[in-house]
Amino acid sequence: MKRIIDKNWNLKFINRDKLFLLSSQIISALIGILFGKLIAIYFLPREFGEYNILLATYTFFFSLFISPLLQYLKTITNTKLLKDNFRIYLKLTSLLNLASVCFLTIALWFNDKLNTEIFFLTILVFPANFLYNLLLDYFNVKGDLRQFSKLGMFFNILTLLFLIIAIFFFKIYIDSVILLWFVQILSYIVVVVFFIKKYQIFKLSKSSIAFKVYLKKYLVYSWPLMILAFWNWINSYFDRYLIEYFLSLKEVGLYNANVSLGSKVFLMLNPFFLAILTPIVFNQEATFYEKKQKIKKYAKTYFFIGLILLFSLYLGYDFLGSILLSKNYSEGFHIIFWSALGYFLITFAYLFEVIFYFQKRTKVILMANLVSAIIGVILNIILIPKLGLNGAFFGLVISGVVRLLVIWLNYNKINHIQDISNL
Secondary structure (H helix, E strand, O other): OOOOOOOOOOOOOOHHHHHHHHHHHHHHHHHHHHHHHHHHHHOOHHHHHHHHHHHHHHHHHHHHHHHHHHHHHHHHOOOHHHHHOHHHHHHHHHHHHHHHHHHHHHHHHHOOOOOHHHHHHHHHHHHHHHHHHHHHHHHHHHOOHHHHHHHHHHHHHHHHHHHHHHHHHOOOOOOHHHHHHHHHHHHHHHHHHHHHHHOOOOOOOOOOOOHHHHHHHHHHHHHHHHHHHHHHHHHHHHHHHHHHHHOOHHHHHHHHHHHHHHHHHHHHHHHHHHHHHHHHHOOOOOOHHHHHHHHHHHHHHHHHHHHHHHHHHHHHHHHHHHHHOOHHHHHHOOHHHHHHHHHHHHHHHHHHHHHHHHOOOHHHHHHHHHHHHHHHHHHHHHHHHHHOHHHHHHHHHHHHHHHHHHHHHHHHHHHHHHHHHOO
């Protein structure tokens, strides 16, 4: 297949850019591992468990209100629609961030987890995280792999640096959960300050479209994505609540620390492939056949790399856990391999999902998340009381298989239809 270069998008898929992206992902992975090691040494499983319950609650509202907006902005980044109507998107962004803060505040208050520090941090975390992801998507869609890589790597470096400062200078004075929240938010804010000037879409001139008219159109687009976000959150985070309910916060911390370590391999590897595929798939001039061939090529590579990594983790998860975590989390070292397997299945499906986002066929992704989430929740409810944390990762792996199967079957079906229409 010939190399796809869209001059309007300035896409230059040269090996040097890919090497830079891969290097940044490796560095970010190493930083993430060191971050987890510091957490394992200086934070007890119960403290980390409490932090992750709060994080899961926050992520729910971010996924529900903010993620659909980010996905929509991603689809119009290379059109005049965004720049000519920037004031409308600014109003919409402010409205959704405000709604997110309000709903999270109510949820935390209802569960007796709200205090003054958490309240002020929730006000900051939504806009800060939104701007960070907005910049990531902007560089990704524009095909600017270097800026995309620098942004992610700089964020990870800052997070590690701020965690080290927090541990050695502030941990004895500030609650551990508050401290971890503050580290994340400060990292978002600093990295946005450094990179926001590269976002070349600011235009505050009056829009020709009334806000109410556009809001209705946006809700039509975003409603399926909001449902999708809900079920995707169920797939990713609901098991933490079930572990807390059936077991304890300590088990939440054990589970999350080992799952984070096991999943990190593929959560760091996958963005490299997606960063290359996204501008190709979202290229309006590339044919569907060209996009399909590229997805097939990178999916094969990802699959074989995944098998090698999984085999290595199966042989050495105890050794890896003892080095990268601590004895406080040793009860869950076996989870490292199983979580890696689960996230390999999940991230492998991401490579095929890109085409559905481009074609705005989000119902397929919604169906995959819906079916796998329901199966995962049922399995967790049945297995966690009987098998403990083992039941949680069994649910993760099986639901991952189901999700990949649904995506794969629909992907092949759409390919067949598209190939016929192009004849």
